[in-house]
Amino acid sequence: MRKSWVQEIDDEQLDLLIEKVRREHAVDFRGYKYASLSRRIKRRLNTIKCPDMEGYLQYLDSEPGEYAKLVDSILINVTDFFRDAEAWNALRQKVIPRILERKSPGDRIRVWCAGCASGEEAYTFAMLLLKELGNDVFDHEIRVYATDIDEDALTTARFGKYSNEKVKSIPDDLLRKYFTHNSDWIVNRDLRKIVIFGHHNLITAPAISHVDLIICRNVLIYMSPGLQYRVLTKFHFSLEQDGFLFLGRAESLFKASCLFHAVDERWRIFEKAAVTDRLHPFISPVTSSTQ
Structure with missing residues (x-):
């Protein structure tokens, strides 16, 4: 080198x-x-x-x-479909069913994929959710808000076009169901209509509120402890009661352990803990323009 x-x-x-x-x-x-x-x-x-x-x-x-x-x-963020496959399997087994069991027909399902880069993780979750819902998919208004600060990455995500190399980790049944193949693989309408990409500065912009799950993997690791705490506090505010947080494999709650408790410590899956409002003095309950 x-x-x-x-x-x-x-x-x-x-x-x-x-x-x-x-x-x-x-x-x-x-x-x-x-x-x-x-x-x-x-x-x-x-x-x-x-x-x-x-x-x-x-x-x-x-x-x-x-x-x-x-x-x-x-x-620049290295990302793939189903990156850390065991982590996504843990999310599928331990989180998605719990979100769905709380929902009645007509209820909204809202997920925030923060720091979504070129869209692979947002689409990964969307595939898992639709598979779990099966024929009940039409019972809910589903929104996966996928945000990033990088406009070039967002353009790639919105276009939804990925190479053979990029999609190699997608299970065959999901690849056939949710992508069409030409020279590359194109995300189909079923996924596109539930994943909404938008520019959002995680640090300075208001939080997206009333979400059931936040996916933010391999983003906090680049932040100082003080900034990590600010962002995790914002996430706590954003989540519905008993909402979930999914971090990257090398990340933890740092100084914000009082805000969440572990669902799966190994794969960094956490559930929102009940705390007093005084922990959120700098978070404005403004709905993001991404919604």
Whole structure:
């Protein structure tokens, strides 16, 4: 592997860049772990052969289109259909039936897939839910709100077109039922009509409220402990009573363990705990425009 020749980035330079991106491109990375940010920024500098941060800050001034490329480099998220298949199986067995048993005909089922990237996890859940519902699918208004800050990833998700390599982890019965094949695999109408993609800044935008399940996998791991707590508090506010939270395999509740209790500790599935409203002083009960 070729070694990076980019100079180390100090905290002061990183603060300058974060503020510049926030001001000029309306993306706020304050509260993200500096080590993760530095690593991804250095990768971007290496790609464009810029040796140091001083030169890169000047480059941003002369090339405004670089902001979007930098943000994409920082936000890049490896995702797949049924990533960590055992985790999705645990969700199918331990969460989906409990959500459905609480619902009567006509009740809404609302799920928020936060940090959805290019849509694979949102579509994964939608397939599992529709399979579990079977002939009862028409008894409910189903909405899977899939949000991300990366517009390019959202474009891919909305288009719903995936390569043979991308869909190889989808079970054959689900692939045949919910995709059509040309040169690539295209998500069919049954999935498209229940998954709604929208731009949403998880840190600064109001929460999507009254959801039965939040899927947010491999997003919190890049945030500082303080920001993790803020986001988890927002999630607690968003969930219905006895709602569920599904995190990534390497993530935990950090300082917010009082807000949830474990359904499956190994696969990071949690249920909302009852707490007092005083834990939510900064969360506004505003309905997101994604709804």
